[in-house]
């Protein structure tokens with residue numbers, strides 16, 4: 471079954487999806503007292519946006535993702551950057567019991583879930599992760615900014631209108647970045663036996679039209695991606711909808727919902 475992150479989407483994701491600023495990794499290290507002795511699991515690792523920087527701070531990381539194309543690009547990036555301490559596992563949140571059997575109880579410093587929890591059954595997942603964690607370890611639910619078309623700026627509203635017209639459907643899914651989702655995740659963590667705190671990292675960025683169109687492609691499912699011969703028209707429509715702006719400032723909020731094992 472394809473999840474939609476395969477093929478070209480994986481390549482757009484790797485090229486255009488922004489990584490996380492260093493302060494996010496400082497927050498993870500601080501929240502769980504991570505040391506160079508620790509093992510981390512990055513669930514829904516995609517092309518490795520969280521996996522590789524965290525690997526620089528700990529003993530070893532296991533990146534887990536159900537999409538082979540995402541995993542292959544992550545593996546290649548790790549090779550290119552000479553990371554020798556990352557293992558890659560084709561799997562999903564439903565494979566956590568097998569992962570727990572492999573790693574044993576109380577061995578993991580943190581399980582990170584970057585911009586991926588909305589694909590998972592969090593109420594089942596959080597209790598299943600608990601036995602894997604060493605004392606003081608925990609689960610980090612990380613979001614990486616509001617989707618490009620849902621931000622509170624004129625260009626973002628224009629982009630949303632343009633995309634909704636192209637797709638003939640409303641685009642309102644905040645992918646776990648909204649306050650209601652964060653509350654739901656926090657409540658679920660507490661119910662599963664974690665102490666929860668939220669940390670935020672705010673920064674501003676500015677992207678150009680190429681980044682914007684690439685960012686949109688990286689967020690579409692494989693089926694929804696415009697065919698190669700439609701892409702010039704697609705980009706032109708976006709450019710015209712956003713005219714005369716050619717640079718697009720963003721306020722990016724990264725949230726780290728840290729659930730420490732009680």
Ligand SMILES: C[S@@+](CC[C@H](N)C(=O)[O-])C[C@H]1O[C@@H](n2cnc3c(N)ncnc32)[C@H](O)[C@@H]1O
Pocket residue numbers: 473475487513514515516517518519520534535536537540561562563564583584585586589590614
């Ligand atoms: C938006 S990407 C996030 C990638 C990366 N963690 C980041 O922070 O940019 C979501 C990833 O979750 C993966 N995914 C989807 N369903 C999943 C599941 N049930 N269990 C684990 N990963 C899943 C997708 O294949 C995709 O690579």
